[in-house]
Every structure is written in structure tokens, then in C-alpha cells.
Amino acid sequence: MVTIKDVAALSGLSTGTVSRVINGNGYVSAESRKKIEHAMAELNYHPNAMARALNHKQSKIIGLVIPDITNPFFPMLTRGVEDTASKYGYTVMLCNIDENSEAEKRYIDMFKRYYVEGIISAALPTVAEWDSIEVPIVMTDRSADLNYPTVAVDNVTAAKEMTEFLISKGATQIVHIAGSAGVNTALDRREGYKQAMEEAGLSFNIFESDFNSNEIKDKAGHFFDTHECPDALFCANDLIAAIFMKEALKRNIKIPEEMQIVGFDGILMSEMLSPPLTTMRQPIYEMGQIACETLIKKVESNIEVGDTILKATLQMGGTTL
Amino acid sequence: MVTIKDVAALSGLSTGTVSRVINGNGYVSAESRKKIEHAMAELNYHPNAMARALNHKQSKIIGLVIPDITNPFFPMLTRGVEDTASKYGYTVMLCNIDENSEAEKRYIDMFKRYYVEGIISAALPTVAEWDSIEVPIVMTDRSADLNYPTVAVDNVTAAKEMTEFLISKGATQIVHIAGSAGVNTALDRREGYKQAMEEAGLSFNIFESDFNSNEIKDKAGHFFDTHECPDALFCANDLIAAIFMKEALKRNIKIPEEMQIVGFDGILMSEMLSPPLTTMRQPIYEMGQIACETLIKKVESNIEVGDTILKATLQMGGTTL
DNA sequence: GGCTAGTGTGTAACCGGTAACACATTACAT
DNA sequence: ATGTAATGTGTTACCGGTTACACACTAGCC
Secondary structure, three states, X not given: OOOHHHHHHHHOOOHHHHHHHHHOOOOOOHHHHHHHHHHHHHHOOOOOHHHHHHHHOOOOEEEEEEOOOOOOOHHHHHHHHHHHHHHOOOEEEEEEOOOOHHHHHHHHHHHHHOOOOEEEEOOOOOOHHHHHOOOOEEEEOOOOOOOOOEEEEOHHHHHHHHHHHHHHOOOOOEEEEEOOOOOHHHHHHHHHHHHHXXXXXXXXXXXXXXXXXXXXXXXXXXXHHHOOOOOEXXXXXXXXXXXXXXXXXXXXXXXXXXXEEEOOEOOHHHHHOXXXXXXXXXXXXXXXXXXXXXXXXXXXXXXXXXXXXXXXEEEOOOOOO | OOOHHHHHHHHOOOHHHHHHHHHOOOOOOHHHHHHHHHHHHHHOOOXXXXXXXXXXXXOOEEEEEEOOOOOOOHXXXXXXXXXXXXXXXXXXXXXXXXXXXXXXXXXXXXXHHOOOOEEEEOOOOOOHHHHHOOOOEEEEOOOOOOOOOEEEEOHHHHHHHHHHHHHHOOOOOEEXXXXXXXXXXHHHHHHHHHHHHHHOXXXXXXXXXXXXXXXXXXXXXXXXXXXXXXXXXXXXXXXXXXXXXXHHHHOOOOOOOOOEEEEEEOOHHHHHOOOOOEEEEXXXXXXXXXXXXXXXXXHHHOOOOOOEEEOOEEEOOOOOO
């Protein structure tokens, strides 16, 4: 392992001067700088991030907490975070914590051990240990009722628009297939749906589902077994929509003629379905990007940043008239 | 920040003894141990991973290099790696490097700075800097021709089986829609297809596509514009299959009656399509898991491990007869 | 009783850097 | 010529741990 001492020795200067060259601060003569740069190149020297972190109490690591990377919403979010982190010289520690408070605690522990500088979370805190975290936290997509800055779309408004769109297409018995009850995005979408239905003078009808794909499969079968086929489904996300649509097609329900169906999110899969799904596209990559920038801003300058509300846009597919 | 000194002070013992308790080595009396554990709990002490890494030259971090997490194959792989790493007390540094040798170099640099203990890569090395990495590397899915241990399915055999399956279903003009030419998994699948066709006395026909979703879209349109519709397509992966199927359906080609279509991978999306895609399911999660275990074994015991060849299994969908 | 082995604990050097400080040299203004 | 500021470099304490070593104490044995 090549250390700063080796560089100092080879260049005939002290470690202090080498350190100044590395960090570009303090006074260093052009000649010394050249010698040192030469020595660094020759030895293929890379400053040890751990030693640096120990001094600065800064690790240049940020934690990204998500429920589950295999949920198709999160890869794009992760990518947005990672690209941005990387751009600013930070490294991302990926943490999947779905429904596992043990994992959650283990990661909180890791955050502390590694001097993680900030955390982006798209999962709701379920354990009290979160309170003991002293570094900045930014929420994205999902938000806790805590006072962490949040980057998300206005789910209520977007869901309302989506519902109004269905109404404009002539649907009257729109059923909302709701997401996990504990998740605020699910609640907001439910709320938007309700508002639109009430304003249109239609009676609303909510069927409880989940954001977990295994759960959804069970629910979907059960739904069609126990319900008359409505003229439209507004599903709380694309995954739910995909699975309900699959079930509907299996029962020879014509989409969109007999039943229209819409989702929410705009994940890659939604375009691949046939017919392609009409959905509310969230700017997922941008959410990750902005969440990461927000976090870094707070970490580096301690600037208190507010929430960022992004706009979801209706993406027409073939599942609506 | 609570340090070992605070714990030592509160417990009335020295930092050396505290360290012994933390690491469970050396002699510590039961009484002292109890005092120290008490103090650690009271102060909510977490040993600093950086300081430790500096001593041991071990960071407990592994790097995971993938082309692109938004490619639906990789989330499940990532999950397998991460769960396993976490189980063994390691942390995962996620690196998306698609087609960007700058990113690749930047990450190699990070690996060195962070004393990363080992690397799992599902992307082909494109820059020479890889040679300068001194820690163990395990390849998964894709493999370089280098002598890194690899965890993957036997793509040649699996592709051959898939092709034979299509032949058994009466297809004779099977076209292989090939993946990115530079990627060995793509080449292996192509090879398996050729073998099966030759053995059956059928002439093979390969259409060059790509593993990148934007590329595929262009190719798919072009394919149907310039080709007579064959009786079957064997696509190099599910994403290609999904996009070609979408294009075929748009042109009112009946699947599977007029044209059968199969994919490869077994990603979540494949089941959601209608009809659901017949595909070769790879044990993706297990690949990640095994790759991670292989790596950790090598890191911790320096045991030289060989390649692991897993089996892909045919998953019947509705796109074949 | 004196010797050895086993136990228990503190001290200090060290891991690889950083940065405050000291000191030397030079440049510039008066 | 001289005081002051700017520039350049080395030394050293320190970041938060680990661990080799020194030392003290106890127990067991001839």
C-alpha cells in the first residue's frame, strides 16, 4: 500500500507539503508541486479515504434507504441518486430494508459506524433509532410526518387529475385499487381520487391492495371473484395496474372497451404492457437527483432546504378510451 | 460523537480494555466487561468504522459494479448481493458504469481510496485500470475472459434448450434476436441457438439487436419493416422480447398462433405481459447471493474458488404453443 | 518459599492522513 | 535599511481505534 510517506520520501519533501498538494490548499511552490505530482503518478498513489474521514469526520458516503430495489419504481430513483452523488464525489451505500426492522436497525448502526454524512430515504421509518441519527435526512417519494425535507410529486393533485381524466372518458363506476395503507403516497392518491369523485358527484369505491407484488396477486384474483366488473380502475401504482390487468385479461374482460384501467408512476413496464398502460408519470430520476442535491447542499453548507414538489404528467396509453 | 475514550472514562477502565471487549479478544474480567458494556449502552456508543479500517486495512465494504440498475435484470441481482453482504456484516457500494469509462475509472479510484475489500462485477471491464486493482474480483452474469471466478448460468446450453423447445413446438423459421455483440452472455446464447438449429438441420437467422432498451425500440420497428414475419423469435433477453412483442402486436401479428416468441432471464416484467412470456428463468437472486458468498470467502480466507454454473429453467408462458 | 503459567489492565506506538504552528525566506513598501 | 506581509516548508499533535508490550497479581506446583 502506497502511503503519503512514500510520496514524501520519493519527492524529497514532507508529508505536510504532499498533503497540501493533494488538497490544493496552503502554499506550495510550483517546483515542489511538480515533484510531488510526479512522485504520486509514479507510485500510483491514492490517498486513503479512511484516514481522511478520520480527520474530517466526513466520509463522503451517503446512505440510500429504500424498501426494495426489486420494486420497479426504485431502480430509476436509485440511479438518479447515484449519478448525482457520484458527480459530487460522494459514494452511495445502498440499503434495502423492506418490512424488516432488524435490517433497518442494522443499517442505522452502519450509518453511525461509517460516519455517513447524510441519508436519503424512500422508506418510512419504523424504528425509534432514527431519532438518534444526527446527520441530515431527506425523504423522497414517501414522506414521514417528521420535519425532514421531502422531494415528491403532489400525489393528491395528480391522483385527482387522473380520476378526472377517467371521468372525462365517460367512466362512472371508478374503483380505486389502493396501495399499502401505511404509506402516505397511497393515502394521498386515495384522497385525490375521493376528491375528484365527490366533486363529480360520483360515489367512490376503494378496494384495499398493497404495494408488494405478492400481495397484489392475491388481491387481484379476489377482486374479480367478488366484484362486478366496474367500468374503470384507478390503481395506486403501475405494478398493481399490471397485475390487475393481467387478471382482467385472463377473464376476457376487454380493455379499454369494457373496463378502462390506469396506473401511477410511469415505470418502464407500463409501456411494455399491451395495451400500454395509461399512467401518471412521475419524474422518478429527477426525484432522485433533486433529493441528492438537496441532501448535499444541506450536508456541505447546512442550508436549510424546503420541500420540493414536482409535477406528474399524464401519459396516454391504450388502456383508456 | 461518542468515542472509545468516553466509554473508557465512564467505565473507569482504559481504552485498551474497552477495545478488548468490543473485539472479544484478550483477557477481560467479567466485572470489567459488565462495566464497559454498561457504559457503551449508556452512551449509545458505536465504534468508528473508519478508525478500525485504518488499523486493519479492512473496510468491510464491497463494490458492486453493474451496467445499469434500471435494466430490469439487475435489481434482483443487486438484492441478492446486498442481502448476503449485509448478513456477513459488509456494506455495498453501488456503481452503475454503463458505457461510461469515465465513471468506471472514477469508481476504480474510489475502490482504492476506500480500501474496498472485494468487487463483484456484472459489467465487462473496458479500461486498463482494472488490472491495478489488488483485491478479489468475482464476475457474475457476464464474464470477462480473465481469470476471475464467475457465477453464471450456462448460457449456451440454456439457449440451446430454449431453441429446441421452439423446434418441438413446430417452429422452423426461428430468428434469433441477438443481444449486444460485445457481451459474452449474448454471444453464448447466440451460439446455443446456432447449435440447436444446426443439429435440427434448420438454417439459422440472426438479427442483431442490443441490451439497451432505447436501441431495442429502433431495432424492433426496423425488423418488422424489413422482414417477413417468421414463425418464432428467440430473443436474447426478456426486455428485447417484450419490445419485439409490443411491436408485433401493434402490427396485429397473433401470438403465439402466427408467431411464437420467447425471451431469456425471467424478469418480473415477463409475467406481466399478455400473453405472459415464455422464457428461460435464471436464478438471478441466487446468482447475486452466490457471487457475494464466493467473494467473501475469498476475501476472508483467501480460498481460491472456481466458477459456479447455475441452471436456468424453462418457464412456460402464453407466447408459445 | 520461589518459580512458572495464566489472567487482567494500562501505556504507548501506530494505522494514513490533516492542519495548526513554528520557522525560514523572500518581496515589497516606507 | 528595516518592518511587515506573503510565501514555502517541516514538525508534530491529533482523528478513533488496535495491539504489542510491560507490569501486576493470582494460582498451582515442586
